[in-house]
Amino acid sequence: MEKSKVYYSDLRARPGTNLPKKLQKLIKAAGIGNIDFEKKMAAIKIHFGEPGNLSFLRPNYAKAVADVVKELGGRPFLTDCNTLYVGRRKDALEHLSAAYENGFNILSTGCHIIIGDGLKGTDEVSVPVEGGELVKEAKIGRAVMDADVFISLSHFKGHEATGFGGCLKNIGMGCGSRAGKMEQHNSGKPTVDQKKCVGCGCCARNCAHSAISFTDKKASIDHSKCVGCGRCLGACNFDAVYNTNESAVKELDMKIAEYTKAVVDGRPCFHINLVIDVSPYCDCHAENDLPILPDVGMFASFDPVALDQACADACNAQQPIPGSLLDERMHAHGFCDHHDHFTNTTPESEWKVCLEHAEKLGLGSREYELIEIK
Structure with missing residues (x-):
């Protein structure tokens, strides 16, 4: 079986170029132009960041992607669904205000923002999950499912429950309505x-x-x-x-994969991960800790599984940042080295389960060929 192609660009921006331009070059080289965007509505799934957090992806990256979609004839919009927990993004009014506060608007990104599951997080579609073991019908935000083309633009970072948050987490959990998020989280308490x-x-x-x-x-x-x-x-x-439920974390990872399956099946999709500001916790926090690892680069692929695997491998090849939570954990009394930066940061996480289950569902392959774009 042929390995999936994952395209990579480092973060050097020499005179005459800049990171948004490098991102555009990367996604074009990765084949985004092979998608028929002509007059198609394209959802760009992004995390707008909880106000107080400064490690979320800047709006400039969203604009770079939206401009390419428009260049290809598409009609892009940025989207995310409301959150389950307390914070500034639990309904569409607060969510939009939070996005604006963090710099996302039609002038900065070149496209509109639509909250995927509506005003109160109840505007959802029940989507069958082919091959789902834990979820038979996923509850996905209606605007996400109404789009003709789906693009994920993810901040690859650590996560307190899933080890890391990348492409699959951004799609599976991020596109679930409030009820969908509750379904994914309810395995363990x-x-x-x-x-x-x-x-x-x-x-x-x-x-x-x-x-x-x-x-x-x-x-x-x-x-x-x-x-x-x-x-x-x-x-x-x-x-x-x-x-207290040892299977809960594994079930959460599996449900995220199954929700991702519901979102991407049956339409053109493309995926982008930016491995920068690798904070130990999710951008849902109203703060961000010191990154646990150095910035790595930008990655893109049609295969969400290969993309997350490539980013995890690239992260595990880095040295921990001194003074970070990861460094603190590694120097704590009784530390057990798992030889994995995300597990060492959050020992109870089981991030590999998500990728394994996603591969089993047919979402992609953990085997990949990394192609560097200068």
Whole structure:
């Protein structure tokens, strides 16, 4: 079987060029022009970043992609679906305000912004998942499914539940409606190690469902209210919150792959990952920590599985940044080296499961040929 082609460009921008131009050169070399865009509506799925976070992709990259789509005759728009957790993107009005605050608008990107699952996150389409083991019908934002062509533009980074967030995470979780996100997260629900809890309240401030309460300055989680989104896991600085369901993380990864399958099946798709500002946690956080790894470059492919695999491999070839969370973990007492930067940062994650399951579903191949574009 022929290996999938993944195209790569470094981040050198010598006089006479710049990174948006290099991104355009990369995606053209990767074959985006082979898609028939003529008068087609093209969804560009991006994460607009939670206000307070500064590691999300700049609007300039979105404009570079949108301009190529328009050059090819297409009608692009930027999209994302509303979030499940507390924050500035849980309904379309706040979501748009957050996007504008972070610099995304028609002037900066050259195209409109449409929130994929509508005003309150309820405008969804039930999409059959061919071969789905855990999800038979995915709940996807209607505007995402209405598009003729689908493009993912992803910030490749760490993630507190899935190890890293790349192409598959951006599509599978990102395109799910609020109910779809809940379905993906509901396999497992975290609990609190009372001995480690210091009663700081950070977990409760990040819970959108009022599931966390305190007794004698110790947190506890009401599982009848908890939806398993994992925000408290990422919010706790003392490792007091943990997942009691060992299969939950694996099931989350599998559901993300199955939701991705629902989004991309049956229409032209193209995928881009930018491995820059590799923060340890998702851009859904209202802050960003020091990157755990140096910037690597820009990657593009028609194969979302090969794309994420190539980016993970490139990251694991880097040296950790001194003083980062990864570096801190690696110098902690009792550290167990997994020989994988994402697992070392978040030991409970199972990121390889997502790629393995995606490959099994026919989304792509983990075997790839890396082609560098100068």
